[in-house]
Amino acid sequence: MRAIVVGAGDVGYDVARLLSLQRHDVTVIDTDADRVAAVRETLDVLAIVGSGTSATTLQEARIEDADLVVAVTDVDEVNIIASMLAERVGKPADLTTTIARVRSAEFTGSDSVLRLSDFGIDHLIHPEQSTANEVVSLLRRAAATDIIEFCGNRVQLVGIRIERDSPAAGLTLVDLARRSPLPFRVMGISRGVRTILPSGGATIQAGDQVFVLVETGRVAEAARVLGKEAGRLRHVMILGGTSVGARVAAGLSGRPRKGGGMEVKVVEADRARAQALAETLEGVLVIHGDPGDIDLLAREGLAETDALVAVTADEESNLVSCLMAKHLEVRKTVALLSKSAYIPISQSIGLDAAVSQKLAVSREVLRFLRGAHVRSVATVPGLDAEILELVADPGAPITRAPLAEQRLPSGVLIGAVVGKRVEIATGQTVVQPGARAVVFATPARVEEVEPLFSA
Known part of the structure; x- marks a missing residue:
């Protein structure tokens, strides 16, 4: 497949890296010569200095042969125009997929006059909103280190x-199931740098990160079986009034406060930004000050806070702040990180959870690499596997017999089947035509999954 990536910033670089690792033919466009030079030196892709809003530059990138165009610069208008040009000078619209990063409510709001389809954009990505949604989910489910829907x-x-001290430590999955019916399916275990595809005889060890598939609404029950009490987080401090930080605060403050709800504080260094947030975030206390000033955080009650969310632009500061919070016995810490090397080690050094804006874009791009039956794809830092959501065709191989009778490839595990109801998969589960299944696959087996769901 030929792909063009417009924008070589953090997000664009990561998309190009992902596509290159998948052995696709990739061209990167950016107006910054230094960024283009960095791409050329570190990735096996073609990189061009130019603008995605220039038809000449797009033609130099061979837009007429492109199957996928991903416009992820920091400027909405550039991404929109690049998508429009791709539709006009590239392949017919039904043969080229365009993905654009667009953040403005003028285009994404429900009451928008203009639709993204008017600009030739097939799919919209809003990394900041996706990241904020993930943080809110993590705070609503205190026991979780990762949550993907x-x-x-x-x-x-x-x-x-x-x-x-978990009652699950030292037990095999069979022993765990014998103690009580499991409301979930263990999809994978991350142990150090190893990813373990679980079998009945797999043993859970202290320090493992266990990934379970569970029906929404039963997370607390699943956590309890694994020795985690969900609990309620009542006091949340957010470091950084960035786009992500503001959206997290809005997501928490905009929910009904049952039993007292959450009290949210935001610490922002820029006075004008702090003032703007104070005027727009109802029910949120906005503090003007340096998020890296530990004395300030202590005076504002960090030691009494239940959760700390560090989402400043300085990821090293985010790490340090979260580590300091854990030292003060703050129950949950979440850090916004972008460097790939930091995310896998974040929990081993003491953080509870890490989120990344780049992952939201990578997941969307992966969906198009996996085929027509794939509705979503997720990757989890530290877990060497992909989790796919697929829909089954009538007559597809996966629909012909119960899962126990299917010869699934080694390294492929079906966790849940969703039709009229949610069924955590067992050997007796039958995937009906039109149903959706959530499938765990190791990298070597990913390409073998979609044919199971295709007629």
């Missing part, structure tokens, strides 16, 4: 860290 949020993949 599937099938219209009817099923969730939840990461849970196994503590030394």
Whole structure:
């Protein structure tokens, strides 16, 4: 497949890296010569200095042969125009997929006069909003280290860290199931740098990060089986009034406060930005000050805070702030990180959870690499696998017999089937035509999954 990536910033670079690793023919366009030079030196792709709003530059990138155009600069208008040009000078619209990063409510709001389809954009990505939604979900489910939604949020993949005193530590999955019916399916275990595809005889160890697939609404029950009490987070401090920080605050303050609800504080260094947030975030206390000033945070009650969310533009500061919070016994810490090297080690050094804007874009791009039957694709830092949501064709191989009778490839595990109801998969489960399934696959087996769902 030929792909053009417009924008070589953090997000664009990561998309180009992902596509290159998948052995696709990739061309990157950016107006910044230094960024283009960095792409040329580190990735096996073609990189061009130019603007995505220039038909000449797009033709130099061979837009007429492109199957996928991903416009992810920091400027909405550039991404929109690049998508329009791709439709006009590239392949016919039904042969080229355009994905654009657009953040303005003028285009994304429900009451927008203009639709993205008017500009030739097939799919919209809003990394900041997706990241904020993930943070809100993590705070609403205090026991989780990761949460990813599937099938219209009817099923969730939840990461849970196994503590030394957990009743599940030392048990095999069979022993765990014998103690009580499991309301979930273990999809994978991350142990150090290893990813373990679970079998009945797999043993859960202290320090493992266990990823379970559970029906939405039963996360607390699943956490309890694994020795985690969900609890309620009542006091949240957000470091950084960035786009992500503001959206997290709005997401928390905009929900009904049952039993007292959450009290939210935002610490922002820029006075004008702090003033604007104070005027727009109802029910949120906005503090003008340096998010990296530990004395300030202590005076504002960090030690009494239940959760700290560090989403400043300085990810090293985010790490340090979260580590300091854990030292003060803050129950949950979430850090916004962008460097790929930081995310896998974040939990091993003491953080509870890490989020990344780049992952939201990568997941959307992966969906188009996996085929027509794939509705979503997720990757989890530290877990060497992909989790796919697929829909089954009538007559597809996966629909012909119960799962126990299917010869699924080694490294492929079906976790849940969603039709009229949610069914956590067992050997007796039958995937009906039109149903959706959530499938765990190791990298070597990903390409073998879609044919199972295709007629």
